[in-house]
Amino acid sequence: MSKLFVSEHPMIQSKMAMLRDKDTGAKEFREIIHEVAMLLSYEATRELPLTDVKVETPITTADCKVIDTKLAIVPILRAGIGMTDGLLNLMPTAKIGHIGLYRDPETLNPVEYYCKLPSDIEERTVFLTDPMLATGGTAEAAIGFLKEKGATKIIFLCILAAPDGVKKVQDAHPDVDIYAAAYDPQLNDHGYIVPGLGDAGDRIFGTK
Numbered sequence: 001m002s003k004l005f006v007s008e009h010p011m012i013q014s015k016m017a018m019l020r021d022k023d024t025g026a027k028e029f030r031e032i033i034h035e036v037a038m039l040l041s042y043e044a045t046r047e048l049p050l051t052d053v054k055v056e057t058p059i060t061t062a063d064c065k066v067i068d069t070k071l072a073i074v075p076i077l078r079a080g081i082g083m084t085d086g087l088l089n090l091m092p093t094a095k096i097g098h099i100g101l102y103r104d105p106e107t108l109n110p111v112e113y114y115c116k117l118p119s120d121i122e123e124r125t126v127f128l129t130d131p132m133l134a135t136g137g138t139a140e141a142a143i144g145f146l147k148e149k150g151a152t153k154i155i156f157l158c159i160l161a162a163p164d165g166v167k168k169v170q171d172a173h174p175d176v177d178i179y180a181a182a183y184d185p186q187l188n189d190h191g192y193i194v195p196g197l198g199d200a201g202d203r204i205f206g207t208k
Helices: 010-020 026-044 081-090 137-148 163-172 200-205
Strands: 004-006 050-056 061-067 070-077 098-103 110-116 124-129 153-161 177-183
Touching: 010 026, 010 153, 010 177, 026 081, 026 124, 026 153, 026 177, 026 200, 070 081, 070 137, 081 124, 081 153, 081 200, 098 137, 110 137, 124 137, 137 153, 137 163, 153 163, 163 177
Parallel strands: 004 177, 070 098, 070 124, 124 153, 153 177
Antiparallel strands: 050 061, 098 110
């Protein structure tokens, strides 16, 4: 079973209070999403593989370690874009892909309408981002599409998760770890996380 990591870091908890506040404006909301994503990616990169290297210092040589995997950041359009810059602050050499999905009104199944990934995606550790993990349908489908394109190591990052979404992803993709800044207990009748923070995409882009 995949791991669910929910941050208890004081900085993240304090910033989550600002994200939840209905009076937080779009500019500040975007900035806080950026900051929380960066802090969360610090935790999500903790177990990346390392290799030994020797480095010439101004005095002598030092035995050091460097990350031994290529990295990719793949936001789910559109809200996942709001987390990208935060991750890039920590891993500036990562390549960026994008996945766009919509829900078919008849079948209710997610349908891919856009997918652009690094050509060597199968060689990279992929950080898939979407602020909200509510029902889990979009995340489950996006992970499936990544695997179809050759990705084998995928880590899912979200700002806020709910039990339904976590279960759906873990049941479908037990090899994908989930990192969340916070975890709320339920969804309402419209599929929104409760108490939640509203529609993350609308609040990021000021379209609410």
